[in-house]
Amino acid sequence: MRVEDFGRMDGPVVLFxxxxxxxxxxxxxxxxxxxxxxxxxxxxxAYGASPAETISQFxxxxxxxxxxxxxxxxxxxxxxxxxxxxxxxxxxILSKGWYPYALSQCDSDAANWLGELPEIGVFTHQNRRYAVxxxxxxxxxxxxxxxSPDTVFLEEITALAxxxxxxxxxxxxxxxxxxxxxxxxxxxINAGVIGLPPHDARPETRYAVLDDGEVTIHRLSYDFAEARxxxxxxxxxxxxxxxxxxxxxxxxxxxxxxxxx
Numbered sequence: 001m002r003v004e005d006f007g008r009m010d011g012p013v014v015l016f017x018x019x020x021x022x023x024x025x026x027x028x029x030x031x032x033x034x035x036x037x038x039x040x041x042x043x044x045x046a047y048g049a050s051p052a053e054t055i056s057q058f059x060x061x062x063x064x065x066x067x068x069x070x071x072x073x074x075x076x077x078x079x080x081x082x083x084x085x086x087x088x089x090x091x092x093i094l095s096k097g098w099y100p101y102a103l104s105q106c107d108s109d110a111a112n113w114l115g116e117l118p119e120i121g122v123f124t125h126q127n128r129r130y131a132v133x134x135x136x137x138x139x140x141x142x143x144x145x146x147x148s149p150d151t152v153f154l155e156e157i158t159a160l161a162x163x164x165x166x167x168x169x170x171x172x173x174x175x176x177x178x179x180x181x182x183x184x185x186x187x188x189i190n191a192g193v194i195g196l197p198p199h200d201a202r203p204e205t206r207y208a209v210l211d212d213g214e215v216t217i218h219r220l221s222y223d224f225a226e227a228r229x230x231x232x233x234x235x236x237x238x239x240x241x242x243x244x245x246x247x248x249x250x251x252x253x254x255x256x257x258x259x260x261x
Contacts, residue, residue, distance in 0.1 A: 002120070014038040016192070017041035017042060017068075018174075018176065022194070025194045041134055047098045047195065068174065069084070074114055077111070098238060137160045147259060170186065203247050
């Protein structure tokens with residue numbers, strides 16, 4: 001695994017993940033970030049209508065980012081998203097609609113850039129040191145939920161130690177649900193995703209802000225109606241276009257029972 005040092009950040013840091021080819025959400029996120037420091041946990045490209053445009057916008061923003069499974073798969077020209085969905089699950093079936101579209105929209109320059117993203121980032125913030133990963137250190141596509149047992153988090157923290165050295169916290173993404181846990185003296189921050197809402201019946205998506213050792217989770221408002229129209233125009237009508245407006249995933253079966261409606 002390649003580890004990249006994102007440097008020292010002393011002011012509030014905006015943490016976010018999963019732009020998911022949702023250009024409108026990323027543009028709104030850019031307005032939130034402004035001149036602040038920011039870090040992304042990957043999956044720049046996924047469900048939405050604008051993979052190429054989202055990559056271009058993200059590159060212009062120059063936000064440090066780790067590779068998500070989608071970055072790795074597109075860089076490799078793989079025939080599936082590598083999200084870690086169970087075979088036969090709704091997520092697995094629906095990915096056969098959006099992933100080929102995303103792959104087809106990324107030219108070689110975009111794919112090469114995605115392939116250069118590190119698997120792990122580290123940064124220092126107000127005298128604390130953090131590691132940044134996508135899903136897990138043991139697997140890039142590991143789903144870790146707010147309801148996961150402490151042993152899952154501790155396994156990942158143990159796996160990170162020889163790769164990053166001493167850390168005080170971990171910033172992650174992948175699951176699509178923003179949350180904050182304290183585990184055995186460590187902070188675990190899942191920054192959520194900005195490209196889809198977190199299955200809560202509202203169209204706003206989520207991001208986090210780290211400041212003075214504390215984490216706050218925020219809602220991101222953006223032009224979800226335009227993002228939905230773009231998906232429909234692109235023929236991406238497997239159900240995620242409705243999620244942008246209803247806030248409900250068509251793939252609830254990926255969630256642990258405690259997080260289902």
